[in-house]
Amino acid sequence: MAYVHDAEHEHLHDPTAFWEKYIFSQDHKVIAIQYSLIAIGVGLIALFLSALMRMQIGFPGVLDMDSTEYYQAMTMHGMIMVIYLLTALFLGGFGNYLIPLMLGARDMVFPFVNMLSVWFYFLSVIVLLASFFVPGGPTGAGWTLYPPQAISQGTPGVEWGIILMLVSLIIFIIAATMGGLNYVTTVLQARTHGMTLMRMPLSIWGIFVATILALLAFPALFVSGIMMLFDQILGTSFFMPDMMQFGEKGEHTGGSPILFQHLFWFFGHPEVYIVALPAFGLISDIISVHARRAVFGYQMMVWAIVVIGALSFIVWAHHMYVAGMNPYFGFFFAVTTLIIAVPTAMKVYNWLFTLWKGNIHLTVPMLFALAFIMTFVAGGLTGLFLGNVVIDIPLSDTYFVVAHFHMVMGVAPVLVVFAAIYHWYPKITGRMLNDTIGKIHFWITFIGTYLIYFPMHYLGLQGMPRRYYLSENYQFIPESAYAMNEFITVVALVVGISQLLYVWNLGYSYFRGPIADANPWKACSLEWCTPDTPPKHGNWGDAMPVVHRWPYDFAVPEAELDYTLQTTPASEVPVHESDHDEVTLAEADDSAKDDGDGVPSLVQS
Amino acid sequence: MSNISEAPSEGMEGFVDDWASDKDAFKGVSWGKAMMWIFLLSDTFIFSCFLIGYLAVRTTTVIPWPNASEVFALTIAGEHVPLLLIAIMTFVLITSSGTMAMAVNCGYARKPKAAATLMIITALFGVTFVGMQVFEWSKLIEDGVRPWGNPFGAPQFGSIFFMVTGFHGFHVSIGVIYLIVVALKILRGDYEERGYEIVEITGLYWHFVDLVWVFIFAFFYLW
Numbered sequence: 001m002a003y004v005h006d007a008e009h010e011h012l013h014d015p016t017a018f019w020e021k022y023i024f025s026q027d028h029k030v031i032a033i034q035y036s037l038i039a040i041g042v043g044l045i046a047l048f049l050s051a052l053m054r055m056q057i058g059f060p061g062v063l064d065m066d067s068t069e070y071y072q073a074m075t076m077h078g079m080i081m082v083i084y085l086l087t088a089l090f091l092g093g094f095g096n097y098l099i100p101l102m103l104g105a106r107d108m109v110f111p112f113v114n115m116l117s118v119w120f121y122f123l124s125v126i127v128l129l130a131s132f133f134v135p136g137g138p139t140g141a142g143w144t145l146y147p148p149q150a151i152s153q154g155t156p157g158v159e160w161g162i163i164l165m166l167v168s169l170i171i172f173i174i175a176a177t178m179g180g181l182n183y184v185t186t187v188l189q190a191r192t193h194g195m196t197l198m199r200m201p202l203s204i205w206g207i208f209v210a211t212i213l214a215l216l217a218f219p220a221l222f223v224s225g226i227m228m229l230f231d232q233i234l235g236t237s238f239f240m241p242d243m244m245q246f247g248e249k250g251e252h253t254g255g256s257p258i259l260f261q262h263l264f265w266f267f268g269h270p271e272v273y274i275v276a277l278p279a280f281g282l283i284s285d286i287i288s289v290h291a292r293r294a295v296f297g298y299q300m301m302v303w304a305i306v307v308i309g310a311l312s313f314i315v316w317a318h319h320m321y322v323a324g325m326n327p328y329f330g331f332f333f334a335v336t337t338l339i340i341a342v343p344t345a346m347k348v349y350n351w352l353f354t355l356w357k358g359n360i361h362l363t364v365p366m367l368f369a370l371a372f373i374m375t376f377v378a379g380g381l382t383g384l385f386l387g388n389v390v391i392d393i394p395l396s397d398t399y400f401v402v403a404h405f406h407m408v409m410g411v412a413p414v415l416v417v418f419a420a421i422y423h424w425y426p427k428i429t430g431r432m433l434n435d436t437i438g439k440i441h442f443w444i445t446f447i448g449t450y451l452i453y454f455p456m457h458y459l460g461l462q463g464m465p466r467r468y469y470l471s472e473n474y475q476f477i478p479e480s481a482y483a484m485n486e487f488i489t490v491v492a493l494v495v496g497i498s499q500l501l502y503v504w505n506l507g508y509s510y511f512r513g514p515i516a517d518a519n520p521w522k523a524c525s526l527e528w529c530t531p532d533t534p535p536k537h538g539n540w541g542d543a544m545p546v547v548h549r550w551p552y553d554f555a556v557p558e559a560e561l562d563y564t565l566q567t568t569p570a571s572e573v574p575v576h577e578s579d580h581d582e583v584t585l586a587e588a589d590d591s592a593k594d595d596g597d598g599v600p601s602l603v604q605s
Numbered sequence: 606m607s608n609i610s611e612a613p614s615e616g617m618e619g620f621v622d623d624w625a626s627d628k629d630a631f632k633g634v635s636w637g638k639a640m641m642w643i644f645l646l647s648d649t650f651i652f653s654c655f656l657i658g659y660l661a662v663r664t665t666t667v668i669p670w671p672n673a674s675e676v677f678a679l680t681i682a683g684e685h686v687p688l689l690l691i692a693i694m695t696f697v698l699i700t701s702s703g704t705m706a707m708a709v710n711c712g713y714a715r716k717p718k719a720a721a722t723l724m725i726i727t728a729l730f731g732v733t734f735v736g737m738q739v740f741e742w743s744k745l746i747e748d749g750v751r752p753w754g755n756p757f758g759a760p761q762f763g764s765i766f767f768m769v770t771g772f773h774g775f776h777v778s779i780g781v782i783y784l785i786v787v788a789l790k791i792l793r794g795d796y797e798e799r800g801y802e803i804v805e806i807t808g809l810y811w812h813f814v815d816l817v818w819v820f821i822f823a824f825f826y827l828w
Contacts, residue, residue, distance in 0.1 A: 109636040177647060185640045189629040197625040215643065219650035223658060226768070235753035236764035238662060251753070253760055254666040259658060266654075547627070 014537050024119075026111035027537050028096045031118045033428065035092030038118075039085050042125050044503070046080035049073040051496050058489025060470055068156040070469035071140030075157075076132075078143025079165065082271065083172060084128065086413050088121055090278035091176065091214060094420060095183050095207045097428065101527035102201050104192025104545045106538050108182040117182070120175030124168045131157065131164035139165045142467065144264060147239035147257050151232045153246065163232060166225045173218045173225075180211045192526075194547035198302070199566070201525045201551045202295060205302050206281020209309040210274045216313070217270035224263035231255070261323055265316035272409055273312040277305055279416035280347055283369050285551075286423050287351055289523040290366035291358030292562055294552035297350045304343035304350075311340045321392045330389040337387035341380070348377060359562075363521070364438035368419030371446045372412055378450075379407025382457065397467075400460025403453045411449045418445070418502070425509070426516030427527060430534045433513060437505045441498060448495035455484045522563045525551035529567050549575045641806045645813045648776075652817050655769050656824060662761045671757030673826050676745070691826050694737045695818065698777075701730030702815045709808045712801030717791050720804050724788040727811065731781040738774050742767070766825060773821055776814045783807055 015021050022030060052073050056065045065073070096114070100107055108114045131138040140156030141149060149155055150162055157165075187200070187208045200208075227238040231252070239260040240252030288295045295301060317325060317333040351373055360366065382404040386392045395401060418441075425433050464471065464481050471477055471485075519528040531541040545567050553564040559573040624630050631639055663670055674687035681689070708723035745763075752767050754760040787807050790796065796803055 110640065177644075181640050181644055181647075184643050185636055189631065189634065189636050189639050191628050194627050196627045197630065199627075215647040216650050219647060220654050222651055223654035226772075227658060230752065230764065230768060234764075236768075237753070237760055238658065238764060254668055255761070256661060256665040259661045259665070262661075263654060263658065 024115060026107070026115045028100050028108045028111065028114060029428070029535060029539075031114055032093050032095075032097035034118050035088055035096060035121065038122055038125055039089040039093060040503075042080055042129070043085035043089075044499075045129070046077045046085060047496055047499065049077040049080075051493055053077065054489040054492045056469060057471070058486045060472065065469065067469045068137070068140060071142070071467075072138045072156050072161070074467065075140050075143050075145075075165075076128075076138050080128070081410065082143065082275070083169070084125055086275045086417075087176065087214070087271070088172075089417060090275060090413070091183065091207065091211055092118065092121060092179055094203070094278060094282065094424075095211065096179070097424070098203055098527060099183055099186050099207065100190075101427075101530065101535065101539060102204050102525055102551075103187065103190065103195050104526050104540070104547060105186055105190045106540065106544075109185045109190050110182055113178050114182050117175045117179035120171055120178065124171035124175060127164055127168040127171060131161045131168075134160035134164065136160055144268070145228070145260075146264075147228060147231065147255075147260050148241060148243060148252075151228065151240070152243070152250075163229065166229045166232075169225050170222060170229075173222045176214055176218055180215045183207065183211045184215065192544050192547060195526070198299070199547060199550045201281070202284035202298070202301055202305070203278070203281040205305050206277040206279070206284075209305050210277040213270040213277070213309050213312060214274050217267045217274065219267075220263045221267035224260055224267075227263075228260065258320075258323060258325075261320050262317070265319045266313075268319060269316040270309075270312045273308055275409060275413050277309060279372070279413045280305065282420045283372050283416050284347075284351065284354075285523075285525065286365050286369045286419050287354050287373075288552050288554070289423075289521050290361045290363055290369065291355050292361070292522075292554050293354055293358035294554055295350070296353035296356075297346075298550065298552065300346060301350055304346045307343045308340060311336060311343070315340055318387055318392070321389050322396045327389075334387055334389050338384065341384060341387075344380060348373065348380075363422075364433070364435060364442060365419045365423035365521075367439070367442045367446070368415050368422065371442070371449075372415040372419065375407055375415060375449060376412040379404055379409070379412055379453075383408060395460060397465055398460035399456045399464045399466050402466050403456035403460060406456075407449075407453050411453070415445070415449075418442075421506070423521065424527075425506075426520045426533070427530075428534055429510050429513075430516055431509050431513035432516045432520065433509045434505050437501055441501045441505065444498040444501075445495060448491050448498070451491040452488050452495065455488055459484060522561075523551075524549075524553050524563050524565055526566050529565055549573075635802055637806050638802065638809070641809050645809065648813065652772075652820070655772065656820060659765045659769060659824065662765055663759075666759045666761050668759040670759050671755065671762050673828065676748075676750075676757055676762075677741075677826055688826055690737060690741055691822065694734055694741075695822055697730050697734050697737070698815050698818050701727045701734070702812055704730065705808045705811045709805045712791075712804035715801070717794075717796070717801065720801060721788040721791040724784045724791075724804065724807070728781045728784040728788070731777050731784070731811075735774055735777055735781070738770065738777075742770075769821060769825070773814070773817055776817070780811050780814050783810065 015025070021027075025031060025034075050073075052063065052065065053070060055063050056070055096108070099105070136157050136159035138157050139145070139150065139161035141151075141162060145162070145165070151158060155162075187204060191200075227236075230236045231238055231240050235251055237252040237255035239257050240250070240255040241257060242253050243250040284295050284301060315333055315336045317329055318337045321330055321333075382400070386395060386401065386404055422433055422438055425431070459481055460466075462478055462481055463476050471481075516533060518530070518533045521528075526545060526547065527535075529545055530539055546569075547566045548569050549564065549566055551566050553559075553566075553568075553573070555562050556564050556573055564573045623632060677691055678685055678687040679689045680686070704723050704727045708720045708727060711717075711720035711723060745766075749756045750763045750766075752764045755763045784807055787803055791801070791804070
């Protein structure tokens with residue numbers, strides 16, 4: 001009898017020293033919180049940068065930023081939000097916290113590697129933030145870092161900023177790889193008794209597939225980062241063509257800038273789904289719990305996640321329609337882009353069917369979840385516009401893209417972050433968040449999102465170009481655009497400041513919030529079955545949980561309660577596995593084959 | 606548990622059932638081995654990106670690419686021998702894969718001393734390979750090849766060559782350290798209870814590095 005047996009009977013080594021328990025901890029829960037706090041902290045910096053940019057766009061005279069400062073703020077805002085906040089928070093934060101708890105494992109399979117992962121992430125953030133303090137400041141190349149401009153004279157931060165940015169990205173990729181290997185291996189090989197793949201909550205499916213995407217997509221960024229670093233430091237010419245700079249021929253010759261774009265977007269498009277798939281998964285679980293109804297079409301949802309993940313690798317060049325590609329490529333990538341809308345739409349319909357005739361509780365997590373669906377649909381529909389070459393070419397360099405991108409990839413996943421933190425905070429801290437503050441935060445954020453980004457579609461259609469630090473005195477920009485920009489800036493500042501309510505709520509409730517019971521939302525999945533709240537080191541006390549059903553058994557006719565925990569045996573409440581195939585379970589005593597190696601390293605020590 | 610199926614299904618269905626069943630998707634595969642395979646998959650993408658970058662750079666540059674059999678030739682006793690050093694390097698690395706496979710075999714046969722010795726021999730082959738790479742690099746540098754340019758043709762030749770062989774050499778060096786550490790731990794008796802699967806896991810990495818070399822060899826030296 002494999003690790004379950006050993007885990008039940010061997011004494012866990014509990015660290016007692018402060019630094020072992022909270023600083024260099026190997027406990028997946030502490031690591032998850034470390035990841036989340038770093039990500040939220042660096043995210044607030046990026047939020048502040050966006051406020052600076054909005055001030056410059058709406059009221060150009062007030063801060064009087066020059067182009068250098070504006071581009072630096074824009075670049076750092078984009079890179080931090082996409083990579084250092086969203087990727088780190090969904091995989092490092094929620095992945096770390098939920099995978100072992102939802103699957104019934106004591107910890108990740110290699111806790112030490114997991115700990116290294118968070119410290120590498122921390123190092124990458126330090127290197128990134130250090131670029132604010134070097135001569136020339138951070139890079140202002142735009143978050144896509146396109147060469148040749150990124151490493152040409154005249155671009156802000158070309159001295160040190162770009163080098164620190166690339167080094168930081170490389171360190172981040174090492175961190176993400178170490179974490180990702182752990183998540184994938186844990187999901188594949190360390191589930192508890194009865195936890196079949198088709199009984200995993202959709203959160204885990206989303207995080208699992210997103211992690212695989214990360215492991216296969218980050219290599220492209222890694223390679224392009226190294227190549228650009230060499231172009232900058234060693235004077236190689238991978239991406240740098242012959243150029244005239246300040247009347248003289250540059251030192252580079254014969255490189256291909258388009259190669260960088262291909263490598264970057266081969267990473268960049270899966271990156272969208274690295275963020276979106278965990279969001280899809282988390283939202284499915286939250287909707288199901290708060291609508292008291294099983295996720296509609298669970299198997300379809302799983303396959304949609306897998307298909308979206310696979311398709312995301314063959315759509316990358318829809319970011320490059322204006323790069324001068326062969327039109328036949330444009331045709332191919334437009335087709336694959338529109339195909340990916342099919343499984344995505346399936347997911348949206350399934351969320352709606354889950355809500356249909358559900359007993360909807362408008363709790364704070366549910367409000368954010370519903371807001372996500374609306375925002376995601378609004379942002380996704382404009383994606384259909386931009387996926388088509390002929391529509392993309394005129395709209396590509398306008399605020400229409402900014403609006404689309406921020407609705408679908410910026411705000412929508414952030415709404416999921418809020419929903420998920422409001423949902424799982426009681427498990428993480430043992431206390432409830434303040435409901436009133438939560439609702440105020442929700443309405444400001446939700447309405448603000450639409451007031452900010454809907455007008456941007458209009459600005460884009462008017463031809464307002466993006467990435468301009470100053471848009472005065474252009475004939476083609478109508479007067480109304482300036483008024484609209486002022487309006488957007490005011491709303492953006494209000495929404496930005498209101499996020500402090502949320503931060504305050506997190507901090508205040510940690511000390512003063514009402515004590516949460518073990519399962520405050522009456523959910524079915526495994527993480528709510530821990531013996532302690534918050535779960536202690538090793539998660540499950542003396543006995544590993546045994547899973548008898550899928551995580552969505554709400555309103556089973558034979559059951560007394562409207563929810564049936566995954567650990568409830570079939571002898572008490574019948575299992576209706578009609579909508580997923582019968583699966584072979586490992587018998588309790590046939591596990592001698594993975595004896596020894598199946599022992600979690602937690603127990604080995 | 607009530608829903609354990611009586612007889613395991615066969616064929617494709619059995620495969621799917623096994624895969625989707627509880628606890629582990631790959632039956633009897635330890636965590637370390639699964640993780641190494643997944644890491645190698647990720648690393649494959651890194652090397653693929655390097656090689657695709659190389660192909661793209663080579664096809665887009667306007668200056669002719671240097672002739673590999675001239676650049677990588679040695680002159681021994683007045684004879685011009687193309688690709689001699691590379692042939693020896695490849696031979697050394699392939700041989701090291703052979704000794705590695707023997708080490709894995711000894712590990713499973715519970716002969717820790719033999720396994721550790723063979724791993725040390727493998728590491729020595731690895732060191733030899735890296736040493737010859739150092740020789741090759743210094744000869745090229747002597748001939749004027751630099752990351753930013755060379756006298757033979759397109760400047761990208763030097764850039765991509767040093768980058769990719771350097772990255773591979775780095776992998777071999779890491780592998781040498783990994784082999785020596787594991788061999789010493791074996792000799793110390795760390796794996797007496799748990800078994801010697803670690804030898805196979807180390808071997809997976811080593812064979813992968815070897816396989817990558819075959820591609821580098823084909824793309825850089827034979828084309």
